[in-house]
Amino acid sequence: MNKILLFSFLCIQLFINAQFSERNLSSEKWQFKNAKETKWMSATVPGTVHLDLMKNNVIPDPYKDENEKKVQWKENEDWDYQTKFTLSSTELQNENIDLVFLGLDTFSEIYLNGKLLKKTDNIFRKWEIPVKQYVKTGENLLQIKFKSSINVGKELAQKVSFTVPESPRSFVRKAQYQFGWDWGPRLVTAGIWKDVKLEYWNQAKLENIKIEQKKLTSTRADLNIYAEIFVDEEGKYKVAVNGKSQEFILRKGLNTLSIPYQIDNPKLWQPNGWGKQNLYDVKISLQKNSKIIDEKSERIGLRTVELIQEKDAKGKSFYFKVNGKPMYAKGTNWIPGDSFSPRMTREKYQKLIKDCKDANMNMIRVWGGGIYEDDEFYKACDVNGILVWQDFMFAGSFYPADENFQKNVELEVKDQVERLQNHASLALWCGNNEVDEAIVNWGYQKQFKYSKEDSLQVWKDYKKIFHEVIPNAIKKYAVNDKNIYWPSSPSIGWGHKESLTEGDSHYWGVWWGEQPFEIYNEKVPRFASEYGFQGMPTLETTKSMFSGKPDLSLQNGTIKAHEKHSRGWEIIDNYMKRDYVIPADFVKYNYVSQLLQARGMQIAIEAHRRAKPYNMGTLYWQLNDCWPVVSWSSIDYLGNWKALHYQTKRSFENQIILPEEKDEVLNFYVINDELKTFENVSLDFDILKLNGEKKGSGGTAEIKTLESNGILNFDSFSLEEIIGDEDRNELFLHLMLRDEKDNILTESNYFFSKPKDLKLPKPNIQIREISATEIEVSTDVLAKDVYLIGDTHFSDNFFDLLPGTSKRIKLSKPLEKIEIISLWDTMNP
Structure with missing residues (x-):
């Protein structure tokens, strides 16, 4: 029995002197109600009043049928949320207890044990309130009373002497799309849309970490780590970055420290298509008397980004230079x-x-x-x-x-x-x-x-x-x-x-x-x-x-x-x-x-x-x-x-062929967005009828170098050279960019007519099962815009299938049946 008491005492002391800790109040039993009513209903946090009303079968799902118009009354009402949480005497022994709301939507009053603590007016802000003096051992009552954003917004709008468009949404620091857009419903919500927690801390806590990249070379990255520390008990502290510590004298209140940090032989973070997204973990810990009292971790990438705007003959450039390259x-x-x-x-x-x-x-x-x-x-x-x-x-x-x-x-x-x-x-x-x-x-x-x-x-x-x-x-x-x-x-x-x-x-x-x-x-x-x-x-x-x-x-x-x-x-x-x-x-x-x-x-x-x-x-x-x-x-x-x-x-492939038809001439552009040069590339094309009959070939007279991050303008051809006496509605080009080893870097098709004018033959499209999650699709003549229909994700879809060819497609999950439509089906009912 004495051992148990001793162990409990030690645990309490460790808790009191421990590092920063927190308790999530979102998992408590929450209730909500219309402010005009007395009946409480169960609520979920994080959440919104619409979701809570749906779960309690008060409103229908606004995403279904024409239900959106049936739930508009909600935006004009006020809503109350509350929960009760029990605080132990051990928790209460912490020197500081903060109540933190990561997101409240939007106009609210926060009460704790009947005491008004704060009024909020911004969905995008974090609200942090010291509550040590307002909490007690045992049961505590937390209440959040939400005002209608519509009604408050109208009151704010009336203070302006002229009519503001889209009023009242522009007066409300709230997600603007909730008021309806030309792709979204009008669902003006209220509620506790992010987590609620209690934060316990003693002596000091890390408020915020900012990591500045001062210099970046191939051999070294010089960083400045700005640590904002709020101190309740002034004195000597140590701050460690990835285990390497420095000692500081910190005063009571907010302290901002600048700590240099170096990474040797850094590996760059590159945007997609340029290389790997190398990331580094940076762990900052705050220590006092050889004990960690708070710590934070950040994951960073080493890269440079510049917005370049330079005057030129046509106006002014606008582009991003990343790691020194456009x-x-x-x-x-x-x-x-x-x-x-x-x-x-x-x-x-x-x-x-x-x-x-x-x-x-x-x-x-x-x-x-x-x-x-x-x-x-x-x-x-x-x-x-x-x-x-x-x-x-x-x-x-x-x-x-x-x-x-x-x-x-x-x-x-x-x-x-x-x-x-x-x-x-x-x-x-x-x-x-x-x-x-x-x-x-x-x-x-x-x-x-x-x-x-x-x-x-x-x-x-x-x-x-x-x-x-x-x-x-x-x-x-x-x-x-x-x-x-x-x-x-x-x-x-x-x-x-x-x-x-x-x-x-x-x-x-x-x-x-x-x-x-x-x-x-x-x-x-x-x-x-x-x-x-x-x-x-x-x-x-x-x-x-x-x-x-x-x-x-x-x-x-x-x-x-x-x-x-x-x-x-x-x-x-x-x-x-x-x-x-x-x-x-x-x-x-x-x-x-x-x-x-x-x-x-x-x-x-x-x-x-x-x-x-x-x-x-x-x-x-x-x-x-x-x-x-x-x-x-x-x-x-x-x-x-x-x-x-x-x-x-x-269309976003790193290498792509982009024909342009202008004044009866077909110009060929080849783009390379990759940080790699391709030597001795050639552009070839086959002239095909939609039924697969080959009418000729063409291509570049000159072998060229496709520079890193560059663009090439290949030879031009008149439409007369390509089409001749043929019906342009029956022809297309199959384009291929080849490297010096004759490998195809990229390929595409070019049609001379709008889809409705193409004289498409009826394709005989076949599907062969390779495995439960892979199929092979084939056709005898051109199958334009092949659409595979089924409850799975296809690795490719809405694609052109060349005459006499096949294509392998992977499925995210097996299907018993796959339906197929091609453009021919829409033109021949």
Whole structure:
């Protein structure tokens, strides 16, 4: 018995004097209710009120049927959350106890044992409250009372003398997409959307670690490690970096230490396509009296990133130099992966970013109308070599700049910069999405009858937030190598000629302007950070829109409700008429809508890449979806690759042949984005009829060197030389780039006509099973845009299969049955 008491006493003393420790309160039994009611229901933390209402069968799933409109009442209500937790006398002996909320959505009051501790007003901030004096041994009551963001936002809007567009969302520091977008539902949430925890600490704690890369050479990396330490008991402390310690005298309060650290013979972190993503673990520990009292670990990559803007004969360059070399940015735009962010899992983040890597991307833009993503997103980008263009969370509206708003934004920037800056993948901070453009180009001032003073105030507020508050906060809280800042994306609106000669561009002449896809060949910017076209989700995801048996019809109300653009179906039909035969059958229409989207983006991407180095980046809109929807995404809500993602993988290959037809002449460009030179390359092509008959061959007269990170313009051919007397609707080219050993580096097909005009013969497509997860697909004549349908991921899909050839395809899981459609089927009902 005495031994047990002694052991217990020692455990208590160790706990009291131990390193920093924490207790997660998210796992306690939480309850919630409408503030006007008395009945409590079970809640989940992290979560949202919508998810809790669904689990308690109060509202239907808004992703299903036409249920979205049935849940709108929720946004006008106030909601109360609470839990009880028991605190032991041992826990209470800690010198300091902090209550930490990693995310509250959005306007709330926090009570502990009946005491109001804090009012919150920003979904993007961390809230940390010392609570030692408010907790007690035994049961404690924690309550969070949420106010309707709609109602509070309206109250804030009334304080402004003019009408602000998109009001009240721009007054609310909350995920802007929750208010509805042209790809997302209106689901204005409330709740505890990230973890809640108690942090116990004694003597001192590590507040924040910033790692600055001072110098990087092939033999040595010189780092500065800035350790912010909050001290309760001043005196001598040791700080160790990967076991190597230094002694410091720390005063009471916040101390900032600068600790030099060196890595010999460093291995670079390279973007995808350039090499390995080498990462280093840096462990920082805080010690006193030979005991570790707190420690943190960071995983870093050694690399340099510069944004280069230099005047030239055509305007001003805009490109990223990575590790001293110009990098052509290939990638996409990211929106939140769910309208209810707590549902995003580590696995979903990893899969979506791995899908970017597998599609040969090296950059992703986190769009400014969503959220600063979970740590798992940035970790996945670090591991997969995907550089991050990080918008701050402002999008497409006018924003206030009163003193409270300025301070709120500064602290938001502080929290996010300090959380994210050590990631190797982080390349750029951008102030907002399309706020500059909204002010200059969208005509809100005229629509809402602004006075001259009103218009001047809008611009003054804009300059204050995006040219002063945010960049000043970055300088204050970020280390020097992580403070590249760009005020607004785009820098110039797509209706202005300068948008194509400098800065980054959002070109929406296609879709919004309803111009043909071919306009992409003319409207080539220096850096395309946004452009896109809609396509339907896969059949599996389309069926998931229904709570019961799916009614797959374009006239069905559920299908219509899952297209959020007011003219979406009309625009898709108008473009489809230009390039394809519009099928009456729903499955075939779904298939052709995906082909249409992929075709448009292929034309854009390849026009951009042909213009290298004038154009040095192409990020299409958008990678993913937040619910099952007809949208611009290349991967639908359930994670299925649409035709666009398969095409993107081909269009983003490091080596690619890019023909350009102009004035009856076919020009051939070859791009090499890899850091490798290919000697003695040749370009060959076969002239084939769609039925497989060979009509001739051609190719380069001169063997050339394809330089590292370079572009080649090969010989040109007149269409008369290639086509002669043949019908261009019956011909295509099969193009091959060969190295000096006659190996094919890359190959592709070029068609002289739009898909609807091709005189396709009926293919006899056969599938042979190689194994449970591998098949071989073959055809006798050209099978255009072969679509394999089945509940699995195919290693390739929506591909052209040459006459008399076969292709092996891997499956992510076995299937009993695979259906096949090709373009011929849509033209011959």
